[in-house]
Amino acid sequence: MPRRANSSAHPLWIIGAIVVLIFSIGGGYFFFKTANDPYRTLTPLDVHAYLENSNSLRGNVYKLDATVADSLAWSPVAGRLYSVDVTSGGDMLAVMIPAQFNQINIQKGQRFYFRLEVGERGILQVKDLKKV
Amino acid sequence: MKLTLAVLLGMSSALCVWAQGPEPQPAPAAPRANPPTPASSPGFLGKDLPAFNPGNELFTWDGKNWSISNNRVFEARFEKYLNAPEESSEDEKKYRRIIREILDKLSPKTFSTKSVDEAFRLLSKASDFEIDAHLCDSLGDAVYSAWRAMDANQRLAQANEGLEQERKQHEWNSQMAANEDHVEAPPHNKDAAAAWNKEQQLKRDTRMHPYVTRLAEVMALIKSNQLKKELSELQTKIEFQALIMQLFLQRRFEHVLIATRFYRGVFGDGDTQLRVGKDAKSFFARTAGAPPTVSTLDALANEAIRDVREGVQAYEFLVEKNELESASKRLGEAFVVGEYLPEIRTLPREKKRLALEFTQQANQLVSAIEVKDYTLAEKLVHQLESSAKDFDNSKPMAAIETAKTVSAMHLAKARNAAVSGDKTTLEDELKAATEIWPRNPALAQVSGLIFKQADVQQQALVDFDQLLSQHNYRQILENRVRFIAASALYPDRQEKLAKVLHDMEIIEGAIIRSSEIAKHGDYAGAWETVEKVSRQFSDDSKLNQVRADLTTEAAEFVRTLRTAQQMEERDQVGSSLGWYLKAQKIYPASEFAKEGVDRLTKKVMPTEG
Numbered sequence: 001m002p003r004r005a006n007s008s009a010h011p012l013w014i015i016g017a018i019v020v021l022i023f024s025i026g027g028g029y030f031f032f033k034t035a036n037d038p039y040r041t042l043t044p045l046d047v048h049a050y051l052e053n054s055n056s057l058r059g060n061v062y063k064l065d066a067t068v069a070d071s072l073a074w075s076p077v078a079g080r081l082y083s084v085d086v087t088s089g090g091d092m093l094a095v096m097i098p099a100q101f102n103q104i105n106i107q108k109g110q111r112f113y114f115r116l117e118v119g120e121r122g123i124l125q126v127k128d129l130k131k132v
Numbered sequence: 133m134k135l136t137l138a139v140l141l142g143m144s145s146a147l148c149v150w151a152q153g154p155e156p157q158p159a160p161a162a163p164r165a166n167p168p169t170p171a172s173s174p175g176f177l178g179k180d181l182p183a184f185n186p187g188n189e190l191f192t193w194d195g196k197n198w199s200i201s202n203n204r205v206f207e208a209r210f211e212k213y214l215n216a217p218e219e220s221s222e223d224e225k226k227y228r229r230i231i232r233e234i235l236d237k238l239s240p241k242t243f244s245t246k247s248v249d250e251a252f253r254l255l256s257k258a259s260d261f262e263i264d265a266h267l268c269d270s271l272g273d274a275v276y277s278a279w280r281a282m283d284a285n286q287r288l289a290q291a292n293e294g295l296e297q298e299r300k301q302h303e304w305n306s307q308m309a310a311n312e313d314h315v316e317a318p319p320h321n322k323d324a325a326a327a328w329n330k331e332q333q334l335k336r337d338t339r340m341h342p343y344v345t346r347l348a349e350v351m352a353l354i355k356s357n358q359l360k361k362e363l364s365e366l367q368t369k370i371e372f373q374a375l376i377m378q379l380f381l382q383r384r385f386e387h388v389l390i391a392t393r394f395y396r397g398v399f400g401d402g403d404t405q406l407r408v409g410k411d412a413k414s415f416f417a418r419t420a421g422a423p424p425t426v427s428t429l430d431a432l433a434n435e436a437i438r439d440v441r442e443g444v445q446a447y448e449f450l451v452e453k454n455e456l457e458s459a460s461k462r463l464g465e466a467f468v469v470g471e472y473l474p475e476i477r478t479l480p481r482e483k484k485r486l487a488l489e490f491t492q493q494a495n496q497l498v499s500a501i502e503v504k505d506y507t508l509a510e511k512l513v514h515q516l517e518s519s520a521k522d523f524d525n526s527k528p529m530a531a532i533e534t535a536k537t538v539s540a541m542h543l544a545k546a547r548n549a550a551v552s553g554d555k556t557t558l559e560d561e562l563k564a565a566t567e568i569w570p571r572n573p574a575l576a577q578v579s580g581l582i583f584k585q586a587d588v589q590q591q592a593l594v595d596f597d598q599l600l601s602q603h604n605y606r607q608i609l610e611n612r613v614r615f616i617a618a619s620a621l622y623p624d625r626q627e628k629l630a631k632v633l634h635d636m637e638i639i640e641g642a643i644i645r646s647s648e649i650a651k652h653g654d655y656a657g658a659w660e661t662v663e664k665v666s667r668q669f670s671d672d673s674k675l676n677q678v679r680a681d682l683t684t685e686a687a688e689f690v691r692t693l694r695t696a697q698q699m700e701e702r703d704q705v706g707s708s709l710g711w712y713l714k715a716q717k718i719y720p721a722s723e724f725a726k727e728g729v730d731r732l733t734k735k736v737m738p739t740e741g
Contacts, residue, residue: 052707053704069713094736
């Protein structure tokens with residue numbers, strides 16, 4: 001009987017394909033994520049340092065990924081003050097969203113990317129925000 | 133008769149109590165029996181004659197009153213008598229026999245000159261005994277003086293008889309001289325006859341003159357002697373009567389009988405009327421209904437002797453019946469009248485001692501009531517009730533119970549005044565209670581209680597002030613009952629105490645609430661509960677302890693909140709707000725966190741309401 005030719009793929013090839021696939025997915029995710037962060041060039045806010053001495057960070061601009069926790073105050077002129085739950089670390093911060101963003105609907109539980117500046121007396125003044 | 137006797141005995145008692153002074157008796161309102169007529173001028177024994185009221189046993193004299201059985205002199209003499217042995221020695225028996233013999237010899241049944249002389253001789257024998265106090269000597273002297281006076285009167289009578297003879301002789305001589313015959317005839321001439329007659333008259337007068345003069349002298353001598361005799365007799369009678377009166381007043385009734393019988397023997401003229409002062413005479417006349425005589429005194433003395441004898445017999449009978457009160461009274465009355473009579477002097481001491489114990493206790497009872505020692509008085513009343521079945525406790529018990537009730541009322545008022553802080557009333561009521569019953573045991577008890585209460589109160593106030601200055605409110609709370617009572621009279625302290633207790637109420641409330649919250653595992657909430665209070669009352673140790681325990685249990689929340697507060701203090705508004713929000717995340721109901729957030733929010737957005 002004639003010897004049949006071996007038609008199945010070599011296992012090494014299969015393992016390599018899986019690795020390539022995984023890397024492809026991870027890279028795609030990372031790319032997607034990075035491409036989706038509008039403030040990827042900004043330095044994330046060092047929440048720990050901020051909480052220790054907010055005044056020392058005055059004038060600096062940072063980005064912050066946080067979820068809206070509660071509305072603390074509102075003024076048609078000054079804007080809105082929200083408490084936000086920092087995504088990484090679970091700390092709570094207060095951010096001042098000026099009146100210029102009044103058209104943006106901000107609700108409790110919404111996650112945002114904030115571009116913000118440490119203002120007078122360490123108040124975080126939102127310069128821009130994007131809903132995640 | 134008995135009343136007169138009592139009156140006269142009252143006079144003698146008056147002499148006994150002369151130096152003692154009056155005892156305070158409720159006599160001003162007491163009725164007086166037969167009040168004596170006031171004398172016109174004050175005399176040796178005062179303005180009034182003494183009077184004795186048998187109804188209340190009060191003796192009234194010169195505006196003062198004595199209880200005849202309740203005065204120190206009587207008590208002392210009576211107790212001395214009750215303690216003394218009976219007079220039963222041979223000497224005393226002999227003396228009694230002599231006195232009896234004298235009385236018998238002077239008795240009207242055997243009365244004669246011989247018996248009077250024999251009685252007179254026995255007087256000197258009787259006076260040899262000490263018990264007689266030489267009264268028989270005095271009596272013998274009086275009798276002898278009277279006899280001497282009577283002898284002198286006899287001699288005056290004899291002298292008058294001689295003078296009478298002489299008078300008669302001089303009268304006869306005078307008549308003879310006047311009637312002498314004329315030997316010469318008168319002249320016829322009218323003028324010469326007139327001159328002759330005149331000459332004859334002159335001669336007759338000259339002859340009669342010596343007889344007439346002597347006659348007048350003799351008449352004068354006779355009258356003078358008669359007057360002397362009468363005066364001498366009267367003086368002797370008065371002296372004798374004075375001695376009888378004196379013996380009567382001394383209650384020497386046997387001597388009175390002897391004296392009156394001698395009097396009748398010496399003065400046989402039947403004149404026995406007593407020559408006493410106008411007041412005494414009028415007094416006798418009013419009480420006895422007749423002018424006083426020696427016989428009156430004799431009858432009174434006999435009556436007194438009989439009365440004493442009956443008194444002693446009554447005493448012996450009452451003692452047998454265990455009626456000691458009446459027995460003692462009867463013996464006391466008999467003793468007052470007949471202290472020197474044989475019935476009294478010979479009563480055996482063993483019989484007298486029964487009355488002595490009762491009398492001593494009765495006197496002690498009177499003294500106890502006088503000094504207002506009602507505890508002792510009540511005890512004595514019970515003793516007397518048990519020892520004498522006839523003891524009338526109504527008067528002493530009425531006095532005791534009244535005093536006790538009034539004293540208790542004053543003490544109750546004092547207690548109320550002490551409670552209400554009315555010092556003036558307290559002092560007044562305590563003083564009144566003390567005056568009514570100085571030895572009231574409750575008085576010392578109440579006084580001690582009040583003073584102790586004052587001490588405790590003062591100590592409590594000192595403690596309160598000290599604890600207040602130390603902010604040791606918890607100690608004040610623990611002793612609040614003591615401090616509430618102590619500060620009742622001090623409004624300023626009351627106010628402070630009220631504030632302390634109110635604060636402690638808040639603290640205790642917070643501790644209880646935190647304990648309940650902690651039981652549910654909400655340590656942050658429990659901590660916050662005590663933290664809020666501890667900020668106000670940081671000195672309370674218990675609160676601090678609870679707070680410290682809960683700080684450990686809710687460490688993360690506390691640390692977060694305190695960091696927030698520290699940041700707020702440093703004007704790190706952003707950081708502080710972040711920490712407050714974190715604390716709120718840990719304990720959403722946290723008031724501190726909410727307040728911190730609100731406070732800082734206002735800083736961030738000042739226009740925001």
